[in-house]
Amino acid sequence: MASEAKRPKIDDECCVFDPLKNFLCWCDRVNLNLSDKVYLSKEGTVAMYGMLAKEDIEEGHVVFSIPRDALLHQGTTKIKKVLEDGKKSLESGSGWVPLLLTLLYEYTCPQSSWKPYLSLWPDFKVLDHPMFWSEEERDKLLQGTGIPEAVDTDLKKLQAEYNNIVLPFIKSHPDLWDPEKHNLELYKSLVAFVMAYSFQEPVEDEEEEKEPNPPMMVPMADMLNHVSKHNANLEYTPECLKMVAVRRIEKGEEVFNTYGQMANWQLLHMYGFAEPFPTNSNDTADIQMSSVYKAAMQETQSEADQQLIKYKWNMLCEMEILGDKGVFIFGQSGALTYNELHTTLKVLCMSAQELKEFCENEGWEEDEEDEDDKMEQALSFDKLTASSSEWKHLLHVAAGFTLDSYSEDVDTDRRLLEDQGALEKLSSRERRALHVRYGQKNILQRLQELTKPTS
Structure with a gap:
C-alpha cells in the first residue's frame, strides 16, 4: 500500500525574493503534502527545477499529494x-x-x-x-x-x-x-x-x-522532469492527485515522471527538450506513405504498370488505410503502424489477378484471431529479413527517400555525436536537434540494412 506524504516543514517567514521558497510556503498553505524524503533543486537535475531523493525511496511511496482545489484550471479560477x-x-x-x-x-x-x-x-x-x-x-x-x-x-x-x-x-x-x-x-x-x-x-x-x-495545471507535478525509464507516476483519486514511486529510488537519484511514450521529436516539439541519444527507448521515425508509393512507381516498367499502382493506391486511400499526408511509424523494434503497412505492402505487390480476387472478395477474410500478432511480428526488425524481396525493396527505397530528406547525412551526425569536443561547442538548440535527427536516422538506417538486397 502506498505510504502517505507528510506536510512540508517550512519556515513561515518565507523570503519573497526566493521563488522556490515562496512556492513551498504556498504548498504548505494549500495542504500539498510533500514527502520529507525528497527536495526540489536546480542543481543535480537534468533541466531547470527537479526533484531529488534525500534518502532511499521504496516502491509505492507517495512522493507528494495535492488536493484537487489547489489544481489550476477553469473550474478553480475566480473567473x-x-x-x-x-x-x-x-x-x-x-x-x-x-x-x-x-x-x-x-x-x-x-x-x-x-x-x-x-x-x-x-x-x-x-x-x-x-x-x-x-x-x-x-x-x-x-x-x-x-x-x-x-x-x-x-x-x-x-x-x-x-x-x-x-x-x-x-x-x-x-x-x-x-x-x-x-x-x-x-x-x-x-x-x-x-x-x-x-x-x-x-x-x-x-x-x-x-x-x-x-x-x-498541477503544481509540483510539473517540477518533475521526464525520462522514458521513469521512476514515478501520477495517480488520480477523487480527493487528490498523487505522485507515486513505481520502483525503488536511490538516495541522490532524480525523481522522474513520465509524459507518456514520447519520441524525441514529440518531446522537442511539445516540451522543448529531447533525451540524449540513445536513451529514449520510445524514439520513432516516420516514413511518409507517399514515399512507399513513390518507391512502387519507381519499379514500374510500363504505362499499364503505372496505372495499376495508381489504382491500388487510390483503393487503399478509399479504404482509409492510406492518406497523402499519412506516415508509417517505426520504433526501436520495428513497424508500429503494422496493420496499415502490412496491407499496403501486400496490395502494392499483388499481381493484377491477385488484385482482382482481392476486390471480388472485398478484402481478406481474417480467419485467425491472432492476425494482428502475425502482422506485428512479420514487420518487426527481428523478422523483417524473412519478408519477400518485393516488400523489402519497397521499404529499403522508401527509407532511402526519407534519409535523403534530412539536411545532413547520417554519418555526419554520427561523427558529431562521437566527438565530445565538437558536441560541447554546439548550442543547446543544436544539441537537441542533433539527438532528434540522429535518433530517427538510426532507426531508418537499421531498416535499410535489414531490407538491403542480398547478393
Missing part, C-alpha cells in the same frame, strides 16, 4: 463563472481556450491565489520550444524530422484561435483582460506553457466514446 457563461463561444479545435484564458488572467493578476506557483516562470524564457526558434533555424536544424511542418501548423492555428475566439472574448470583458497586456505574444508563451507543463486526467472508461478531459 470560472465568466468562462462557464461563455462556454459556447470558447469552443475550439484545441479545447485549450478556457485554460488559456484562466492563465492569462491568473498570471497577470497580482492577487492571484496561484501567484507563488506561477512566479516560478517569471517570463517563460526557460521555454524553448521550436515555435520560438526562427523559421530559418527550424529548417536548418530540424529538416526532415517533421517538426518544422508541425510548428507551422501550430502557429497558424494558434494565431487564428487568438484572433477569432480569444481576442473578441477578452474585449467583451475589459474588467478582466486588456488586449494590450494579454496579447498574442503572451498567449503564445502560455500555449507553450500548457504544452510543456499541463496534465490531462485519463477518461475513466476508455471504451466509451467520451470527450477527453480538458488540460489542467
